[in-house]
Structure formats: C-alpha cells, structure tokens
Amino acid sequence: MSCSPEQTATRDPGGAEEISDSEFLDIELENLYPETPESCDRLSPALGNDCGTESETAGGPLAPKTDSAEEAGTPPELAGVSAGAGEGSAVLLRRKRVLAELSPLERFRLRYLCVTDVCGQAWCELQVVYGFELPHVPKREEESPKVKAGASIHLARELEVHDVVSVSTQSREDRWALKILNMLSMLPILQAGGRVRELPVFGMLEGVFLVGVIDELHYSHKGELVLSELKTRGLRYLSGRAQERSHHFQVRLYKLLFDSMVRGLLERDAFVQSLNLRPEQPLGPGVMEHAQKLGLHVHTFGGVLELALMTLSYSELPAIDVLKIEYCHQGTSDAIGTREVSFDEAGVRAELRNHLSYWIGQREPRGVDIEEAWKCRSCSFEEHCEWRRERAENATASNQTKRFK
Ligand code: SF4
Known part of the structure; x- marks a missing residue:
C-alpha cells in the first residue's frame, strides 16, 4: 500500500508543524x-x-x-481543549487555530x-x-x-x-x-x-x-x-x-x-x-x-x-x-x-x-436579546454562558456610569 507524505509524517510535541492540518485533525478530533x-x-x-x-x-x-x-x-468540549501532559504550546496553539478554522458543522x-x-x-x-x-x-x-x-x-x-x-x-x-x-x-x-x-x-x-x-x-x-x-x-x-x-x-x-x-x-x-x-x-x-x-x-x-x-x-x-x-x-x-x-x-x-x-x-x-433575558433563567447553561455574563457586566457598567453622572 502506498502512503502519501501526510500519512507517513510523524508527530511529536515539539514538531507540531510537521503534520498536515488534515492529519492533525484526524488524530486530534478522533481522540479528543x-x-x-x-x-x-x-x-x-x-x-x-x-x-x-x-x-x-x-x-x-x-x-x-x-x-x-x-x-x-x-461535540468537542472547546472549553476543555488543552494540551496533554508533555505537549508543547505550539501544539496547543495549532489545535486552537485548526479548530477555529472549522465550521461548526465540521467542528461538531x-x-x-x-x-x-x-x-x-x-x-x-x-x-x-x-x-x-x-x-x-x-x-x-x-x-x-x-x-x-x-x-x-x-x-x-x-x-x-x-x-x-x-x-x-x-x-x-x-x-x-x-x-x-x-x-x-x-x-x-x-x-x-x-x-x-x-x-x-x-x-x-x-x-x-x-x-x-x-x-x-x-x-x-x-x-x-x-x-x-x-x-x-x-x-x-x-x-x-x-x-x-x-x-x-x-x-x-x-x-x-x-x-x-x-x-x-x-x-x-x-x-x-x-x-x-x-x-x-x-x-x-x-x-x-x-x-x-x-x-x-x-x-x-x-x-x-x-x-x-x-x-x-x-x-x-x-x-x-x-x-x-x-x-x-x-x-x-x-x-x-x-x-x-x-x-x-x-x-x-x-x-x-x-x-x-x-x-x-x-x-x-x-445569545438572546436583552428583552428576552428571562429565557436565561430556565437555561441549563446559565452558569457557563459568556453572552449572558457580558450582557450582565455591560448592564452593571452602564448603571455605574449613570450613578456617577
Ligand atoms: S444563558 Fe446564554 S445560552 Fe442560555 S438562554 Fe441565555 S443567552 Fe442563551
């Protein structure tokens, strides 16, 4: 069986760039x-x-x-994507870059x-x-x-x-x-x-x-x-x-x-x-x-x-x-x-x-518009939601600004 160069490439933590993105994804997505x-x-x-x-x-x-x-x-737990023990920051950065380039359909x-x-x-x-x-x-x-x-x-x-x-x-x-x-x-x-x-x-x-x-x-x-x-x-x-x-x-x-x-x-x-x-x-x-x-x-x-x-x-x-x-x-x-x-x-x-x-x-x-923030109260992801947190922080900042005026 003949192998393409991508298939024969090897992977080591310090040499992340030696593998193609496709191989990288095959390995990482399957295993992660x-x-x-x-x-x-x-x-x-x-x-x-x-x-x-x-x-x-x-x-x-x-x-x-x-x-x-x-x-x-x-589905990947993107929040939990991190380099394993011994993996270098290059691998971590590359993993993030490759994931970021995928569409959600591909990523999930x-x-x-x-x-x-x-x-x-x-x-x-x-x-x-x-x-x-x-x-x-x-x-x-x-x-x-x-x-x-x-x-x-x-x-x-x-x-x-x-x-x-x-x-x-x-x-x-x-x-x-x-x-x-x-x-x-x-x-x-x-x-x-x-x-x-x-x-x-x-x-x-x-x-x-x-x-x-x-x-x-x-x-x-x-x-x-x-x-x-x-x-x-x-x-x-x-x-x-x-x-x-x-x-x-x-x-x-x-x-x-x-x-x-x-x-x-x-x-x-x-x-x-x-x-x-x-x-x-x-x-x-x-x-x-x-x-x-x-x-x-x-x-x-x-x-x-x-x-x-x-x-x-x-x-x-x-x-x-x-x-x-x-x-x-x-x-x-x-x-x-x-x-x-x-x-x-x-x-x-x-x-x-x-x-x-x-x-x-x-x-x-x-996420939801501010007028529909009531939906967040029954949402399973309320604690994890960045969108909600940002909206809440913005609202607090805007209230403080008004108070100091
Ligand atoms: S908490 Fe976040 S995910 Fe849940 S309903 Fe609100 S905006 Fe949507």
Whole structure:
C-alpha cells in the first residue's frame, strides 16, 4: 500500500508543524471528542418544556432508539481543549487555530442537523451551541416530570395508530434503513386517506441535510392534507410569542421537507454523501426480517434507499395543505387549543439560511436579546454562558456610569 507524505509524517510535541492540518485533525478530533448520542435523540433545548423528541423509534410498525453516536454529534468540549501532559504550546496553539478554522458543522462532526436543532436557534442559538459544546452539563428540562409527561402523551398518541416494535440494528446503514422503512410503511396508509404519526422526513435544504419527524398527518373533511404537531404544556394556556416562533418554524420546515420528498426531489447522492453511508452495506438480520414483514425484499441499505426514492417519485401524495399546532395539558392530556400556521416558502427559506449561516461558519452564534433575558433563567447553561455574563457586566457598567453622572 502506498502512503502519501501526510500519512507517513510523524508527530511529536515539539514538531507540531510537521503534520498536515488534515492529519492533525484526524488524530486530534478522533481522540479528543467523546462520542455522544445522536443529536436527534436529544431533546431540543429550544423547545423548552413542551419539546418533542425526534426519535427513530417511531414510525409504522417499528424501530429502535438508535445509538448512532458515530454518525452525528461528536461535540468537542472547546472549553476543555488543552494540551496533554508533555505537549508543547505550539501544539496547543495549532489545535486552537485548526479548530477555529472549522465550521461548526465540521467542528461538531455533524453530517446533518435535526429540525429541532435549527428551530432551537429561534429560541436561543447559543443554547443549541452549548448543547453540543458542553454535553456534560445536565439539561434541566430532560429529567423534568413535565417533559416525561409530554413524552408519555406523544407515545400514547403514536400507539393509537400503530404498534412500536424493537428492531436490532448492527450498523449506521441499518439505522438509516430503519428510518426509511418507517417512512415507507406509512406512505400506503397516507395514500389510502389514513392517518399516520411519527413520520420521518429528510432532505437537503439550503445546502444542509435536515432530518425530522412529523407528529401527525391526516386529511381534513375537505380532503386537505393536514400536518398536526402536538405540543404539551404544563400551563393551561397557549404558548407565548417566543415559543410560538420556534414552533411555527418547526412545522414550516417539516412541510418543506415533506413536500420536497413527495415531489421526488430527495436525491440518492445527497442522502448517501451527506450522511456518509455505504449503499452496498448488507442489512443486518433484524432489519432484513423487519423489511420482509413489511413485504419488502431488500438486502442492502442502497436497496432500501432506491425503493424509497422510487416509491416517492411514483406516489401521488399531495403537498401539505394545512399546518396546525395542537396544545394539550401535560397533567391531564386535555386540549388547550390549536393554532393554524401560515406558510410562505421564500420567508421560511430566508429564515433557514440565516440559521444555517452559523452552522456553515459564516458568523458567530448569538445569545438572546436583552428583552428576552428571562429565557436565561430556565437555561441549563446559565452558569457557563459568556453572552449572558457580558450582557450582565455591560448592564452593571452602564448603571455605574449613570450613578456617577
Ligand atoms: S444563558 Fe441565555 S443567552 Fe446564554 S445560552 Fe442560555 S438562554 Fe442563551
């Protein structure tokens, strides 16, 4: 096997510049950043107390929570990046320089973003970023009884329309195949005019691959295809404007993704290359057996993907006509109210581009405006947040200046 000069270079603490940046990153990023659960399995910090989960357990008659740590977030603890014993300052400086040159997508080693992450930016962008940078900080909302109650209500709703079964997976391709099979199993139900819940959606939007799970799709009595997103709340009234912004953006993104899929715009290469999947990878026995139960004869991940793309291109499913958010009480499951959400594709895409400009490295992340500083009181990263500290220091300095005048 021939080696490139980069591959044969050796590394020593005093000679950091002898290694290429690419090799440096291969070594350092792989070793520095602990593997963490896939970002889609996280609760989005932005969705506050009535957050939804984007899990792979959903879907038709199937699927497991995945452990796809290797496929998405490998968030670095930038605050903790320091030279190990014996490493020189040159290595430390170089590490910082190399990390600083990476976009957040590269730095966190994300091949895709979850819809809930992007929507989280509408609540507080920095909170989403800290979620990746400081994975060890306990999330206040994750263990709260309210969130658990919300998750139970979501599961109960899901079980109303289909069973959830566990399927064992052996590879990243297996786990993605399962998401696709989930989606495939629901298309005929939708086509027959039925109701589906926890429908996976994915696709390339504005240059970044996005993944989400639609709570529910059904047809209205007028025959319109309605997307209904369930939000559970501890309080018995509808959410305020700040949460509303992020909820509305969420369902608008789902519509963009779903509509692109049923228009046949999901591209094989974008899927495979963005997610770095091997089409030729044979399906594991669990996934193969599950596919057979669905009446599908597929043997590889590529086979599942091709089948999905073909089914979507030949499906006569309409685009989503109506977007709704249904709020219900966490304690009692009683309905609180429903809001209909408008849709303007150009506006949604512009908002998405603005959010993605952080992820592709075009700008720094932003915290909340001073008028929304109340959000910081319930934020898990309150103690760590530089943005908040700077704002507080500025406010103190400005008060002192006024006093001395
Ligand atoms: S403390 Fe405030 S500004 Fe900082 S991440 Fe949390 S919500 Fe955002």
